[in-house]
Amino acid sequence: MTMNHSRNRQSSPPSPQGPSVRINKAIAQAGVCSRRKADELLAQGRVKVNGRTITSPGLQVDPSRDTICVDGKPVSPAGQTSRPVYLLLHKPIRTVTTLRDPAGRPTVIDLLPPFFRKKRVFPVGRLDYYSEGLLLLTTDGDLTQKMTHPSYNHPKTYEVEILGMPTRGMLHVMRQGMTLAEGERLRPVDVTILGTRGNRTTLSMVLRQGVNRQIRRMCRDLGFKVLKLKRTSQGPLHLGDLKPGAFRELTPEEVRQLKKSVQQKRDTPVKD
Structure with missing residues (x-):
């Protein structure tokens, strides 16, 4: 057994035959989910290493020798996995962005054929129940970690x-970075008016942070009701004319551009 953790003094040190990595990173590299999601799986007691339930994301393992299981299913080492899968889905409304839903509502995974469900793809980020548009699903845990960080x-x-x-004035508030009623300070949002129809206005909004239900809460604080919300692009990816509920695989060039877009951090502090 190659696990090594300060709380488990009886475990042997990492094997010299393979590199030692944190258990959450090993799960992500195997394409199961992101590191952040792996932490949740560990906390829920859904991960076993060599038959023992593990809850600490800091545990060191050797993926080439240790047997890692998530929900009872073995996880293949990163070097033995097949080519990563990258799917662009047009998420329809009234669909939850999860792998499974306790309430029995349809999930984005339900929209995929068995072939891709068996690949164990997972969504990158979220779109809420009544929002639609571009959603990336992949088995690439490292890319997911970077895109959601x-x-x-x-x-x-x-x-x-x-x-x-x-x-x-309202547009200026959004462009400068507003503070939500709950006290969360937002980064500036690029917002422009695309058109009007009667008493309805269509806006283009570009966000660069992942605050939960940010657009709906911004509009709420400014006195507007959101009638429709659709994500049309994420980084270099564009929804195009893909119909709700439909999906396609990314092209090699799209994958290259996507990885290039997260090679360097662009951390911009929120203005006070």
């Missing part, structure tokens, strides 16, 4: 239809 500021563009017409 706040220090990379990965831009996401949304088309937002609201009831009402924002004033110049």
Whole structure:
């Protein structure tokens, strides 16, 4: 057994035959999920190493020798996995962005054929139940970690239809970075008016942080009701004319551009 952790004095040191890595990183590199999600799986007692339930994300393992299981299924070492899968899905409304839903609602995984479900793809980030648009699903845990980490500021563009017409002052507030009613300080949002129809306005909004339900909460604080919210791009990826519920694999060039877009951190502090 090659596990090594300060709370387990009886475990032998990492094997010299393979590199030792943290258990959460080993799970992510195997394409099961992101490191952040791996931490959740560990805390829930859903991970076993060599038959023992592990809850600490800091445990050191040798993926080439230790047997790692998630929900009872063996995890292949990173070097033995097949080619990573990258899917671009047009998430429809009334679909949850999870692998499974206790309430029995349809999930984004349910939209995929068995072939890709068996690949154990997982969503990168979230779109809420009543939002639609571009959602990346992949088996690449390292890429997911970078795309969802706040220090990379990965831009996401949304088309937002609201009831009402924002004033110049309201647009300025969003562009400068507003503070939500709950006290969360937001980074500046690139917002422009795409068009109006009666008392409805369609906005383009570019976000660079992952605050939960950010657009809906911003509009709420400014007195607007969101009628429709659709993500149209994320980094170099674009939704295009993909229909709701449909998906496609990324092209090799799209994968290259996506990885290039997260090679360097672009951490921009929030203005006070």
